Amino acid sequence: MLQRRIDDHAPPTREAMxxxxxxxxxxxxxxGLKHTEQRDTILRTFLDTRDHLSTDELFxxxxxxxxxxxxxxxxxxxxLLAECGLASAVPFPDGTARYEHQFNRRSHHHMVCTxxxxxxxxxxxxxxxxxxxIGRKYHFDATRHNFQIYGICEDCRKGSARKAI
Amino acid sequence: MLQRRIDDHAPPTREAMxxxxxxxxxxxxxxGLKHTEQRDTILRTFLDTRDHLSTDELFxxxxxxxxxxxxxxxxxxxxLLAECGLASAVPFPDGTARYEHQFNRRSHHHMVCTxxxxxxxxxxxxxxxxxxxIGRKYHFDATRHNFQIYGICEDCRKGSARKAI
DNA sequence: TTGAAAATGAAATTCATTTTCATTTAGCAT
DNA sequence: ATGCTAAATGAAAATGAATTTCATTTTCAA
Numbered sequence: 001m002l003q004r005r006i007d008d009h010a011p012p013t014r015e016a017m018x019x020x021x022x023x024x025x026x027x028x029x030x031x032g033l034k035h036t037e038q039r040d041t042i043l044r045t046f047l048d049t050r051d052h053l054s055t056d057e058l059f060x061x062x063x064x065x066x067x068x069x070x071x072x073x074x075x076x077x078x079x080l081l082a083e084c085g086l087a088s089a090v091p092f093p094d095g096t097a098r099y100e101h102q103f104n105r106r107s108h109h110h111m112v113c114t115x116x117x118x119x120x121x122x123x124x125x126x127x128x129x130x131x132x133x134i135g136r137k138y139h140f141d142a143t144r145h146n147f148q149i150y151g152i153c154e155d156c157r158k159g160s161a162r163k164a165i
Numbered sequence: 166m167l168q169r170r171i172d173d174h175a176p177p178t179r180e181a182m183x184x185x186x187x188x189x190x191x192x193x194x195x196x197g198l199k200h201t202e203q204r205d206t207i208l209r210t211f212l213d214t215r216d217h218l219s220t221d222e223l224f225x226x227x228x229x230x231x232x233x234x235x236x237x238x239x240x241x242x243x244x245l246l247a248e249c250g251l252a253s254a255v256p257f258p259d260g261t262a263r264y265e266h267q268f269n270r271r272s273h274h275h276m277v278c279t280x281x282x283x284x285x286x287x288x289x290x291x292x293x294x295x296x297x298x299i300g301r302k303y304h305f306d307a308t309r310h311n312f313q314i315y316g317i318c319e320d321c322r323k324g325s326a327r328k329a330i
Numbered sequence: 331t332t333g334a335a336a337a338t339g340a341a342a343t344t345c346a347t348t349t350t351c352a353t354t355t356a357g358c359a360t
Numbered sequence: 361a362t363g364c365t366a367a368a369t370g371a372a373a374a375t376g377a378a379t380t381t382c383a384t385t386t387t388c389a390a
Binding site: 197198199201233236238 | 366367368369370371377378
């Protein structure tokens with residue numbers, strides 16, 4: 001199931017898309033890989049989607065644009081995107097690996113509803129500060145963090161309240 | 166590989182062990198399940214170990230105490246322990262599900278070294294406060310959270326510095 | 331244009347997790 | 361104590377996501 005995702009981000013501008021492609025192809029050249037149409041399609045599809053995608057979900061979306069692209073290629077491209085920082089894995093409680101785009105995004109975190117699976121983004125600069133502080137305190141060279149809050153969202157709370165009447 | 170784990174917690178006292186068993190067996194009775202020797206052995210083994218255990222790792226430890234206990238039983242018991250709050254899953258970057266004990270533990274978080282996989286616990290009451298605040302702000306009934314910092318630990322930093330010379 | 335290196339995608343493999351099922355056990359009622 | 365019934369057990373099979381293999385096709389630099 002596609003994860004519903006609530007945030008306040010606009011879709012990527014043509015400009016941003018271009019920049020992301022640039023980053024991707026620079027990365028490919030750096031590690032001696034080639035520029036292909038499939039990789040292009042996969043990158044675009046990924047950037048056009050705001051949800052947290054599993055490999056399989058991205059694969060389905062990619063197939064709509066080019067039915068000949070295989071799962072394996074999507075899988076490998078997603079890894080490349082993660083390598084160059086355009087995507088990053090978000091651990092979700094359903095066990096599958098999900099990716100979100102990382103390019104041009106404010107540092108953010110997620111609230112995940114354990115009932116319906118919806119995830120709501122939130123922004124809290126404090127969390128970033130904590131990362132720094134704690135890294136310093138423990139002599140840990142902190143590069144990134146992960147913060148999720150689990151609970152029941154308003155909709156589900158109302159839903160089950162209604163049922164209870 | 167067993168995750169090295171650095172924290173400042175003492176092994177469980179006989180007292181704490183007893184209390185945990187009590188919680189477990191009350192839970193079993195509540196849901197109409199039975200008290201068995203296998204479950205007892207598994208609980209004890211789990212509590213005696215401070216590391217973050219995957220099901221398979223716990224299984225290996227349990228086998229040392231009673232070679233006849235099967236993987237399936239460990240797997241199912243671990244789920245029961247999670248149900249009654251004695252264990253909880255910690256999402257690790259290696260993809261496998263890992264559990265830690267939750268009984269009588271302060272709320273804590275993890276720093277994970279992306280190089281050697283070691284995890285260091287830290288305590289930060291601020292994180293709990295953030296959970297509350299944010300839940301209130303977004304009308305989200307927050308029940309728990311997850312906070313991990315990724316980076317390079319001091320040992321690995323020294324190690325690679327040495328290599329570079 | 332051409333050839334070497336890389337990419338592709340279907341299929342096979344791996345591996346953790348979960349389920350099935352025949353057998354054994356716990357614990358309640360007698 | 362004894363029998364009974366629901367639950368527990370554990371070996372094996374099933375599942376399903378992640379990863380690898382390999383024969384074929386494509387890219388791109390010379």
